[in-house]
Amino acid sequence: MLRRARLPLASVLIGGVLAACSSGSGTPGPSSGVGGSGQVVNVQTSEFRFDPSSITLPAGKVTFHVRNVGSAEHEFEIFKGEEAVDEIEGLVPGLEKDLTVDLPAGTYSIECRLPGHLEQGMKATLTVTP
């Protein structure tokens, strides 16, 4: 079985560049439900839910650091009603991706709209206060 160690050199170089330039979004961990302007909210996806499933934020810029801890592919899509705000697609198991958005006050929902996922309850509420 292959061990974790050996990635192609180019990837290591890219990884090095990324590490050097990383904006320090922090390690993914137990999710926090509250953030401030410019802060980071950690969210985990699994089958079939978001953790946390309820988020409250002040209006402004926020970075969602989304990590898939499940075993299926997921998406992280922010909707205001039926209008798509922004999203992360292609979140395969183990993958972490950031999504930075500037959110005005209002009620949003976070959904995974892959076939069958939303139907099984993969939805979170996002309340942005003025």
Next chain:
Amino acid sequence: MVPAFLLMLREGLEAALIVGILAAYLVRIGRRDALPKVWAGVVAALVLSVAVGIIVVVTIGDLPGEIQDTAEGVAGLLAVAVLTWMLFWMRRQGRALKGELEHNVDVALTTGSTAALVGLAFVAVVREGIETVLFFIAVISSAGTGLPVFGGALVGLAIAIGIGVAIFAYGVRINLRRFFTVTGTVLIFVAAGLVAFSIHEFGEAGVIPNSGVAFNFGGILSETDPLGSLLAGLFGYRAKPTPLEVVGYLAYLVPVLTVFVLDGRVPFRRQPAPA
């Protein structure tokens, strides 16, 4: 590993299919000399994808959704335009054939035509290329992914390219009449899929409203399943399309397919079809 494999298969097929058909097409119309230009376009697209991907990640972290979605929608429509042009061009060429079919026809290709075909290959590869590069960078920089995910994605990409090569190999071997028929039909479905895809992307970008669910085959075949991934990559299959996406798909498919079928089973015959 498997989800990453299927994702890359899906994404890679969209470009590999177009490039494979394009390359076979050039060979069959006796324009093998244009192939190096196509490969140059593909390589340029790959280099550009890697460059853009790295620059994006190092500077702004990720492409803003609206920009990415709008660009994908535009790229999709461009591909539809060139593919449609290819279809009708093939049809005209076929009609002009007289006598027995050669192994290949020998057709003049204007500079503009070559540019359009190379452009199609370039746009198809760039569209998927940037997404793919960003995905691999995300895989590398995620703590929870290791060799299995990276390897799975790489294998998915390799298989997608392999399918493109296989399509090319098949396309240059079968008899010319069948090549035009099969290619024409496949391209019609691919183009229809791209119309629906572009509608989806413009909807996500907020350029057009695109809400609702026309039907939901998620219980039967999701595009994240193996067969679903193949169909999604080749023909733009979606399990849960919006009504507008279905309308767009049919609005392209039905008229174009009708014109081709009415013209006879093959895209060309010796006399025009009766009016």
